Amino acid sequence: MLRYRNLLEALAAAPANRPFVTAWVDEDEQQTLTFAEFRLRARQQANILRDHRVAAGDRVVIIMPQRIPAMTTFVGAMMLGAVPTFLAYPNFKIEPAKYRSGLAGVTANLKARVVVIDQEFPDDMLGHVSLGAETKLIRIGVGTPAQGDTEILTPKIEPDSLAFIQHSAGTTGLQKGVALTHAAGLRQLEHLSRALKIDGKTDRIYSWLPLYHDMGLIACFMLPMVCHIPLVMQSPMDWVMHPRTMLQIISEHKCTLAWMPNFAFQFLPRRTPPSRWAQYDLSSVRALINCSEPVRANSMLEFENAFAAAGLKSAALHSSYAMAENVFAVTQSSIDGSHGPARLCADGVQFRGAHRIVPAVEGTPGAMAFTSSGRLLPHHEIRILSDAGTILGESCVGEILVKSDCLFDGYYNRPDLTAQALVAGWYRTGDLGFCRDGELYVVGRKKDLLIIGGENIYPQDIEEIVEGHSAIHDGRVIAMGVYNPDLGTEDIVVVAEVERDELLTGAAEIERELRSLVVAGMGVAIRSIFLKPPKWIVKSTAGKPARSATREKLFQEHPELGVDS
């Protein structure tokens, strides 16, 4: 990769007739473009953009359905030396007002030359988006590609020119635009492809990941583009509706690599009837990588147990720690081994109280299991920092700081946010974790952490215990810290959905059982448990409980909890 000066040179070097993208809609509707066809379509899109006076350095915001035209528009913009970015296309589950305000915020900050939408983009979602005098809205047809081919006179694109902007995770309106150069992108892809031992002749990626997210954009678009390997992609919405189509596509196309966040490792087996598990063929998969959320050992195990019957090799389950600010991956679990990522059992009391990892025998009461996110990629460094700002050693838990040769230079147009995040060349991730034996373990987000009487409590650990109770719906539990002014510390409050309404009549008994389970498992007491009927907890896209929205709802229904700060 380092032999290329920019990402477009890497695309230009791809074999003309090799398949690149297959957009999978359903059994009857699939479209595949070879690398040559993709390059042609990208040039056609570049022509359209040039007609709208897009030039080098201009920002191009792309809000199109997750299909091939979105991708060719992205590359077409790069061919002009412009700086493209994907934003989420509105879907049936979004809140229109929130979407509109997010869109307005992000586009205003980017001062884009054009915002590209498709013909079917719903007008009510554009609302009052103030596009500014310099910004033009253009609609590009998704169905009928532009005709003709003109050579695009690509301006000289230096390695340190901006290649694209990807938005960090977060609520749409608060998303930060991470500006990345061609060189940073190529260096990341070089490290990642080596760590994954990418083979241009045999590898094939499967993805349902949104292109506006780093996993979708880097691992499942830029990586195959630069390494010249095929990609089979579906839209995130189609996947959420019918998650098992992922298993079907991997079986049919013999995909070898895929990424997904931790929740999907549980979502898939739970949304696929057990009678069907063995019908799929996942034997082609050599790495299914758990990425972008803390890796939970139980989720990996649930997936492995379900799909071993489909030929899934347990050594094929992997993990990675990645973020938009570093282009993508910081760590990757070793692909060589006969097993997946390293696991570790440690004493829970030491972990919470002293913020240290003291190994314990698996199965000992109070012991906790951790799954590694892998080893650092070359030219990457991390530091673990205490709250007081001192650098911690191995086996100590603190905030993860990252430095690398592909780190971003700053958030687009936001020097204020950049100054908070980048300190002397180190990026403060806001994630908590520890290092041991060369492996990085990520344990949670700093802002989600509950500090109870000096002990660090990770809400996920409480949630896992509570959802293990037979009356509680799996995955529908949120633990949160609520400040107790009398004690000067936070108390733990849990809200959980019962499996069926009738169970609420036995709420007192269930509550008592949950309290003793949490005390036994973690040595901490819960102040209040709120048992709710099914579907009470507010969910995010793809069905994960939405922490802050649920908290807000709970405070509204239970003003006795006090004022939320």
Add this chain to the structure above:
Amino acid sequence: MTAEAQQMIQHIVQLIRKPGVTLDENTPLVSSGLIDSMSLIDLLLKLEDLTHMRIPAGKVQPKDLDTVAKMFATAQRVGKPRK
């Protein structure tokens, strides 16, 4: 009203768990806050079952599901017969 629309209304009544709420084909559901966005996946799956169609979720917007009548119109517009 078709039997399918009737079944959909019953399904929604069970889903929203609000005693005393009556619905017809034209009751706004999303814009009135009667159903939350996560339930929409459930409704789309139910709509697929009732119409024997496959509905490409990417082509559906919140306003397309705001009433039972609009749901069935959307299925006709974007749905594909299921094998």
